[in-house]
Amino acid sequence: MKQDTVRSDHFRLSDQYQELKSSLHRYLIQLIEERDLDFDSWSAERVDRFVTDQVRRYVVDQRLPVNARETEWLARDARDELVGFGPLQELVDDDSVNDIVVNGPNRVFVERNGVLESVAIRFANDAHVLRVIQRILSPLGRRVDESTPMVDARLADGSRVNAIIPPIALDGPCLSIRKFRKHALTSEDLIQSGTVTRAVVDFLSERVRNRINTLILGGTGSGKTTFLNLLSQWIPEVERIVTVEDAAELRLEHPHVVRLETRPPNLEGSRAVTARDLVRNALRMRPDRIIVGEVRGDEVLDMLQAMNTGHDGSMTTIHANGIDDAIHRLEMLAGFAGYSGSEVTLRGQIVSGVELLIHVSRLPHGARKVMAVAEVEGLRDGEVQLRHLFRFDPAADTILDLREAS
Missing domain, CATH: 3.40.50.300 (P-loop containing nucleotide triphosphate hydrolases)
Known part of the structure; x- marks a missing residue:
């Protein structure tokens, strides 16, 4: 079981998987624009069904060498790219994670129980990190660019966000999310x-x-x-x-x-x-x-x-x-x-x-x-x-x- 997990993490961190995700994301965006779909009005269940169906069809049409489990990963990651925070969404949803730290596209860390540890998650490139940062900031009425390369913000659930990008950040865009506990400790x-x-x-x-x-x-x-x-x-x-x-x-x-x-x-x-x-x-x-x-x-x-x-x-x-x-x-x-x-x-x-x-x-x-x-x-x-x-x-x-x- 542990060997399967290691192989899975290795595959999801590979350049091949990142390129596949990027191609799939472009395909779904084009499909959404052609059909003029309004994702904002859809329920989470409807979004899941649409993305899963389209990913399976894409895998078959392109004859991609991926198995059923890898297809599920692609569908989940594609959904997170469209309506969530990309590779970070699973960490945002994980109640055991207190802090999320992104040091450029290839290094992501989380804090659990007061201890910082690396996780098997990466972004395709700097532009991918920037896209996720903008996705986080856009609903908050905030922005980050070369003229304002640092930003502090607060998510709807109270989580605190800090982003800093090049040229200030030398190793690529950096993002920190201090998650807001759903229930106050007694x-x-x-x-x-x-x-x-x-x-x-x-x-x-x-x-x-x-x-x-x-x-x-x-x-x-x-x-x-x-x-x-x-x-x-x-x-x-x-x-x-x-x-x-x-x-x-x-x-x-x-x-x-x-x-x-x-x-x-x-x-x-x-x-x-x-x-x-x-x-x-x-x-x-x-x-x-x-x-x-x-x-x-x-x-x-x-x-x-x-x-x-x-x-x-x-x-x-x-x-x-x-x-x-x-x-x-x-x-x-x-x-x-x-x-x-x-x-x-x-x-x-x-x-x-x-x-x-x-x-x-x-x-x-x-x-x-x-x-x-x-x-x-x-x-x-x-x-x-x-x-x-x-x-x-x-x-x-x-x-x-x-x-x-x-």
Whole structure:
């Protein structure tokens, strides 16, 4: 069985198969144009029947040396080229895949369970990759070309897309898709996976209900957004939440949420709406809590202002490698935003605004863990004082409760 799979993968990766797919795609496009078919109005079942019938007829008419199984592959791939995302469609449909990464036409990787692995999928050439990228972006009203070689976008299901093409990308068009989980993870899911313990969940749920301002920190892909979604489940339903994101990924399990998303500049380089613009506007929308998907720029000052002016229980995430590093990064971002006050004054604002820090991380084998939970106690001699409440012990592979020890 394994040898059959290897042979199958080898055939699907071959130039012969790619050329056959391209010829078949051109044949179907010509057929559709000649018959003036409206695929958009067809059901998925009708599209499948049409493509399968035409592929079988094409194989017979052209006397192609392919067996029944290979004909099924051709029919599925042809359908995906016509109405889906080409070679990537099977990965988009696979719920076990969290991320899809395309490095040019011949190298495709996916992340499953936190581990990145190569898959037996390829494109015919750079133009094929570009065609799929344009297929993804077109319904979103976005485009990528030599004048705008980089683009960020969000699919209808919330999945985040980034594309970058030559001449910026030297090895061919590159595409990244961070898939949107269909069902938000619950606290029980994270406990069973070992991400958190019952003690951590009980502590955090109590803090969220008590409207503690929270900062979630970690590296890329560490699970910050997932954890922010988890915390939102404990916000009382009577409260009004306004969220601000660069790309809307949050799925808050709450009945009263206003979602705001930044807008990039248009082709003339104007009419952009930044995260700072949205945070400022959110302050005027009578929010009980403001949730910023990620603080990464000058919006940090407005977020700290919100946390210091009655919007208790607000939350955000930040890229940082540890609890102490998160404090330093807040200071650095404030400096980039034009803050001109003293260092001690800025730290006073941080201490008054941020009350709880949660560090999440992805370990080398792919598992995601809560590495540390700490609360801000205040300033002493101009330095931020932290009290560590929970800490992950890699030797014991468990999260230690430090509250009794301290």
